[in-house]
Amino acid sequence: MRTEMRLTGSGGQGLILAGIIFAEAALLDGNNSLQSQSYGPEARGGASKAEVIISKEEIDFPKVQVPNVLLSLTQVACDKYSSEIADDGIFIIDETVNVEDVKASVKLYRVPILKTAVEEVGKSIVANIVAIGFITELTGLVSKENVEAAILNRIPKGTEELNKKALEHGYKLALAVK
Amino acid sequence: MRTEMRLTGSGGQGLILAGIIFAEAALLDGNNSLQSQSYGPEARGGASKAEVIISKEEIDFPKVQVPNVLLSLTQVACDKYSSEIADDGIFIIDETVNVEDVKASVKLYRVPILKTAVEEVGKSIVANIVAIGFITELTGLVSKENVEAAILNRIPKGTEELNKKALEHGYKLALAVK
Numbered sequence A, B: 001m002r003t004e005m006r007l008t009g010s011g012g013q014g015l016i017l018a019g020i021i022f023a024e025a026a027l028l029d030g031n032n033s034l035q036s037q038s039y040g041p042e043a044r045g046g047a048s049k050a051e052v053i054i055s056k057e058e059i060d061f062p063k064v065q066v067p068n069v070l071l072s073l074t075q076v077a078c079d080k081y082s083s084e085i086a087d088d089g090i091f092i093i094d095e096t097v098n099v100e101d102v103k104a105s106v107k108l109y110r111v112p113i114l115k116t117a118v119e120e121v122g123k124s125i126v127a128n129i130v131a132i133g134f135i136t137e138l139t140g141l142v143s144k145e146n147v148e149a150a151i152l153n154r155i156p157k158g159t160e161e162l163n164k165k166a167l168e169h170g171y172k173l174a175l176a177v178k
Helices: A015-028 A041-045 A075-081 A113-121 A124-139 A144-154 A160-177 B015-028 B041-045 B075-081 B113-121 B124-139 B144-154 B160-177
Strands: A002-010 A032-039 A047-055 A069-072 A090-094 A107-111 B002-010 B032-039 B047-055 B069-072 B090-094 B107-111
Touching: A002 A015, A002 A075, A015 A032, A015 A047, A015 A124, A015 A144, A015 B032, A032 B015, A041 A047, A047 A075, A069 A075, A069 A124, A090 A113, A090 A124, A107 A124, A107 A160, A113 A124, A113 A160, A124 A144, A124 A160, A144 A160, B002 B015, B002 B075, B015 B032, B015 B047, B015 B124, B015 B144, B041 B047, B047 B075, B069 B075, B069 B124, B090 B113, B090 B124, B107 B124, B107 B160, B113 B124, B113 B160, B124 B144, B124 B160, B144 B160
Parallel strands: A002 A069, A069 A090, A090 A107, B002 B069, B069 B090, B090 B107
Antiparallel strands: A002 A047, A032 A047, A032 B032, B002 B047, B032 B047
16 A cells, blocks of 8 residues: 655656655545655766655655656666666656666556657656656556646646646556556 | 754745755755655645755665754644754744744744745745745855755746845845844
């Protein structure tokens, strides 16, 4: 009943915001959640990670140990953070990323997240929202209703339509692989 | 060598962003840091908290236990979160907030943060940046150079001057009480 998610990529890709949105959506769904980012020597290399824990119960141990859901939007982040994933975990990488040696029990999805943000939505900056849509539709970890509410709480006014479009393209990408 | 900070207030006051800025500044200073926000039943009452841990060493236990620095921008947040603070802790409340029963060993600062944001800077939304300036000048927990860099990394383009002004008013408020 505890799900751990790690979102990785480069510094400017909005993954902290994605983590905050998942954590708020989980709260609205009636769950407990915790969102964190840690900065240490490894954060100086251009890779960024944000973590979310979602649980029906109170979250006693606030650290992601072995993520059930892992996202890597860049090769650098993937190389740095993909060694830890649950045996039955879900591993989502951008189509520009290559991985080797993924455990056979892990479900791997290689998805055009960055390309969809640029070519279908028109802004690379919404890749994080495309990723949220993909993960939400694929996993059902948070409800669509509340992920939409959490996004509206957190994005700049005037960007509602852009973000809604990004989210729906994320849903579509997941429907295509489900 | 480990400092724990808890920033509390209402949902729209930008305290998560303030936590992220402190954590990034600490990284730029050469420290390790962790920023988190947890959402549970208590988050449904309108009070919001963000937490930061800053340490020279690796951060093994990622939970704030007894904050060394506690900020409360609203009465609701203060009533909810002020019971835990280190014996020699620094407790900063907005001047609109009242507290009783503060341990004599705690350093209490009652500061016009919200009023300064509105009347001196011209926007209530920069109260979080005024608070960052106050805490930075008062505690020296992060360097001014790097807190300014972290703010520039995280604020919307076009708001640089506004935020710089807010930060400087925060410094001034701290200089007046030091």
